[in-house]
Amino acid sequence: MKKINWGIIGLGKMATIFAEDLIQVEASQLYAVASRNQIKADLFASNYNAKKAYSSYEKLINDPNVDVVYIATPNHAHFELTQMCLQAQKNVLCEKPMCLNLAQTQTLVKEAKLQNRFLMEAIWTRFMPTTKKLLNLLKEKRIGKLISLEADFGFQAKFDPENRLFNPELGGGALLDIGIYPVFLSLLCLGKPHKIKALARKSSTGVDSFCSMLFDYSTNEKALLQSTFEYESPTEAKIFGTKGSIKLYSRFHQSQVIEIFDQHRTSIEVLNLPYQGNGYIHEINEVNSCIEQGKTQSELLPLEFSVNLAEILEQVKKEIGLSYKHG
């Protein structure tokens, strides 16, 4: 069977970790890479055995042999590049967050439908063995009726106004960079909240360096979520129910261990669920499988999920007074 030809745009840290996993997957190959710098593209291509190395993103997008493009640029460029790819009839895996706001996300979903191309937000956590197990445990009601969810994501980032984490021009801020993971988990386990409260502390560049969120659901569950660039927080997730609780070990978005407790906080089971490679192989397999089957979206991470996620992030942004020039 013909291998699926991947192209990668934006050859930074994420592109490197992703390429390490991509070259291990049989069904596909790294066909082309594109950087704004030819020397960087040539080096990356030779490191990961890509056939083509382009000095512009447009050239890769217009290569007729590229089947699917992985967009690994900073957040501000996701919308425009994804739109360009879809209009050039490419399938797209776009890094998280897919866009800076809800309207952009809705526009891309429409474009993908119009062009009949595959589109997915690269939330790799969705395809981890731990996530699959967690959803099964919740479905089986192992911890009874859900009461609340707590999840945090935090690390200490050295302040640099030019860095993509702090630079508003590049779509910086803790919420969009890492807060998206606790929000993702709450949406996956509890659905859309009906009330959202949030508080933030901003860095001098105007983006959030700390964001605390409290979600309330029409069925009365609560979610307590947090993201920060200010300190190393536990980066764990805990889901509480009437019969016990489940803990996803740190860092919960790439957890390989789940622990189940009874209602007296006594541990009853520890499950080891390792991921393959750097953890992106599961996501790559899902994209390959969808493309092979001619699907335009993943059933595990459908576009409606990304729209709902963008809607929640939009409400949090409103609460904390965060907006971007590019969206």
Ligand SMILES: NC(=O)c1ccc[n+]([C@@H]2O[C@H](COP(=O)([O-])OP(=O)(O)OC[C@H]3O[C@@H](n4cnc5c(N)ncnc54)[C@H](OP(=O)(O)O)[C@@H]3O)[C@@H](O)[C@H]2O)c1
């Ligand atoms: N899924 C995950 O686990 C995960 C983890 C980390 C980050 N991410 C996401 O991946 C994306 C990239 O993050 P990263 O950590 O890889 O960032 P990075 O190391 O800064 O790399 C981003 C690359 O984008 C390109 N780029 C295009 N326009 C740019 C601009 N104006 N300024 C800087 N770079 C620009 C550059 O590539 P060229 O010079 O080659 O053109 C750069 O190397 C972000 O959206 C982030 O949210 C995801």
